[in-house]
Every structure is written in C-alpha cells, then in structure tokens.
Amino acid sequence: MARTVIIDTHGGPEVLRLVDREVGAPGPGEIRIAHRACGLNFIDVYQRDGLYKLPLPAALGMEAAGIVEAVGEGVTHLKPGDRAAYACQPPGAYAEARVMPAAQVCRLPDGISFEEGAAAMLKGLTVDYLFNRTTPIAKGDWVLFHAAAGGVGLIACQWARSEGINLIATAGSDEKCQMALEHGAAHAINYREGDFAPRVREITEGRGVHVVMDSVGKDTFEGSLDSLRPLGMMISFGAASGPVPPLNIMTLAAKGSLKITRPTIFTHIADHATCQEMAARLFGKITSRAVRIEIGQRFALADVAEAHRALEARRTTGSTVLTL
CATH class of the missing domain: 3.40.50.720 (NAD(P)-binding Rossmann-like Domain)
Incomplete structure (x- = not known):
C-alpha cells in the first residue's frame, strides 16, 4: 500500500484527498518506483480544477524522483536499485510509490539529488523543448x-x-x-x-x-x-x-x-529515445552547474492542498516539491 493523492471531482484544492492504494507489481514495459520527492506544476492545477479533464477518480502529479523497486518484462534501460526521475503521463506522481510505464523514466545521475530531480524534470524538459525543439x-x-x-x-x-x-x-x-x-x-x-x-x-x-x-x-x-x-x-x-x-x-x-x-511537453517526450536524449541534455546542464535547480518551497505530501494554494496565488518562487 502507498499513500496517494487523488481527486473524486474537479474543483479547488479542497478536493485533494490522501488515501492508501495498493501498488502491485509492474507488467510488461512498466516499473515500480518508490518516490523520494514529487514535483508540483501548474498542469496539476489544470487537471485538478477541470481545465484539463481527467477520468475520475484520478491520481494527480506528473513528476517525481526515487528508487526503482522492480521492472517488468521488456524494460532494459532501468533495473532495480537505480535512481530515477521522470515527467510523463499518466498522472499519479503524488504518491509514496506507484507502478507506471517505463519508457519516459530516466536514470538520475548520482550528482543530482532526488529533490532536484523531482523539481527539474517537467520544468527542465519544458525549457529544453522551448530552446532546442520549437x-x-x-x-x-x-x-x-x-x-x-x-x-x-x-x-x-x-x-x-x-x-x-x-x-x-x-x-x-x-x-x-x-x-x-x-x-x-x-x-x-x-x-x-x-x-x-x-x-x-x-x-x-x-x-x-x-x-x-x-x-x-x-x-x-x-x-x-x-x-x-x-x-x-x-x-x-x-x-x-x-x-x-x-x-x-x-x-x-x-x-x-x-x-x-x-506545444506540450508530452508531444516532445512521447518517443523513448527522444525523451532520454532531452533528459541527458538537461542533466548535463545541471551537473556542469550551468543550471542550478532552485527549490523555493517544500511541503509534506499531506499538505498538498496548501501547496496548490500557494502555487495558484503566485506565492512561490523557483520549484516546489512534495517530500516523502
């Protein structure tokens, strides 16, 4: 079981609920990952309030970093014990652990912390496509x-x-x-x-x-x-x-x-090889110190509603992460 943030209806931050959900084992092309930190992004707000409709009930969150616990058949670029980070569909990153498609999950270099990885993936890959692919x-x-x-x-x-x-x-x-x-x-x-x-x-x-x-x-x-x-x-x-x-x-x-x-990030990272190439470029910027990931706010997973309120009120600077 893993604590997971879900919504049963679209609306304000008050619709966010923390529940226990069974995680299960990864199937073909999937991994199970235990999160160490989750990123917070405006797309999460759009999905919560219904600007971007989701089938309900729905888990939220598009970005996280942690440890790969298990891999399914056909997954070759990751193995149990790997440090990893991602920004990809489907939503569900606001969780202690999850099973998810492996193709857009990337190995996280040792020189980048879990919090930096969780804060950097969606935002950093967005910057990459803005400057390099648009x-x-x-x-x-x-x-x-x-x-x-x-x-x-x-x-x-x-x-x-x-x-x-x-x-x-x-x-x-x-x-x-x-x-x-x-x-x-x-x-x-x-x-x-x-x-x-x-x-x-x-x-x-x-x-x-x-x-x-x-x-x-x-x-x-x-x-x-x-x-x-x-x-x-x-x-x-x-x-x-x-x-x-x-x-x-x-x-x-x-x-x-x-x-x-x-554009949307998910069009740009839909291809596995392209996503991995973009992540490598981002990680290179971070490890070379050309880019420093600024984490301006940290919230506990249980305080996700307050994190959403801060983001919508533009009370945040830099990136915001949910800690586990």
Whole structure:
C-alpha cells in the first residue's frame, strides 16, 4: 500500500484527498518506483480544477524522483536499485510509490539529488523543448520570457545565459525581477508597473524580440504579440491567468507575419529515445552547474492542498516539491 493523492471531482484544492492504494507489481514495459520527492506544476492545477479533464477518480502529479523497486518484462534501460526521475503521463506522481510505464523514466545521475530531480524534470524538459525543439534560436537572439521567477523561468534564465541568448524576463515584483537577473536574464521588467511591450521595444531598440515564451496566457497574450519583431515566433505553453481568447489569424499578418504555436511537453517526450536524449541534455546542464535547480518551497505530501494554494496565488518562487 502507498499513500496517494487523488481527486473524486474537479474543483479547488479542497478536493485533494490522501488515501492508501495498493501498488502491485509492474507488467510488461512498466516499473515500480518508490518516490523520494514529487514535483508540483501548474498542469496539476489544470487537471485538478477541470481545465484539463481527467477520468475520475484520478491520481494527480506528473513528476517525481526515487528508487526503482522492480521492472517488468521488456524494460532494459532501468533495473532495480537505480535512481530515477521522470515527467510523463499518466498522472499519479503524488504518491509514496506507484507502478507506471517505463519508457519516459530516466536514470538520475548520482550528482543530482532526488529533490532536484523531482523539481527539474517537467520544468527542465519544458525549457529544453522551448530552446532546442520549437523554433531555431541562435546565440545573440532576443527572447521574452514571462513569469521568469517561477520554476520553469529560473531554469530558462540560466539556460539562455549558458547559450548566449539575451533573455528579457517579466515578473510580478522587483524582488522576483532581481531573482531573474541573478539567474541570467539580460533584462527584467516588473509587469505590475505598466505595459511590458513598450519596454521590450525600448530594450531591443525598437526591433522587438525573436521569440516570446508565454505560460501566463490571457493576461499577457496581446502584449506578447506586440513585443515580437516581424516573422517572430510566439510560443504559448501555458495559461496560468486563464485560457487565451480566440484569435483572428489575420492579426498575425497585421503585426508582421508572426508565427504562433501551442506545444506540450508530452508531444516532445512521447518517443523513448527522444525523451532520454532531452533528459541527458538537461542533466548535463545541471551537473556542469550551468543550471542550478532552485527549490523555493517544500511541503509534506499531506499538505498538498496548501501547496496548490500557494502555487495558484503566485506565492512561490523557483520549484516546489512534495517530500516523502
């Protein structure tokens, strides 16, 4: 048996319940893993509140790290006793242990702690596909990144610095802006002090940025488009402030033949070999110290509802982990 967080209905943090569930043995292509730490992400909120519908009852959590206890038939890249980490479907990471598909579970290097692994996988693989797999970004290019003091954002700031990319960060306070700068952002804008788009134009001498990476959604979408130079790419990869309203595609033409995409991490990591390659790139950034994983908050598994409240209220910085 393993303590596991589930929901019986969609709703607020109050619907999260901690129950005992039988774990069982892994089948073909599966592993059983005992978690040491679990990551917290906005996708968990979307699944809990029903923006992303799940068949109910449902376990939550997309990211964790721990020890492989058993492997099923056909699993060759992992063995019992391996340190491992993952960010993948199906949900169920908020648990002491689970049985799950093995293909997207990755061996965790000894130099990376379980908490770092749990905090890094979904966010770090997201940053990898943003910078390496979505649109070409060259050394010296300009990128606008919203919510840059969050878990994904602080990794992105460091990643950009390590690649020679000029990242303009936005955040909701001077303190968070300073944090983004300390992690590698070239410039930081407090969006609570006024429209960010004119400031982006000023920083880029009127040209605008090559790429916008926007996980905020509704509140920043129009300003993001206005921050792009002609032929620029808008990457909308989240909706923390709410879904983006319907877009008239002619708007992209009027603003300079812009491009737009709405990727998900799970499309990028669906192939086993690709996922392992992306994880190796992420682990290389961490072990070389080009990227440092900032864990700003730790909550016990039993306090998961409070962790969700803190995340939704934007009271968090860096990554948040649930400890076991």
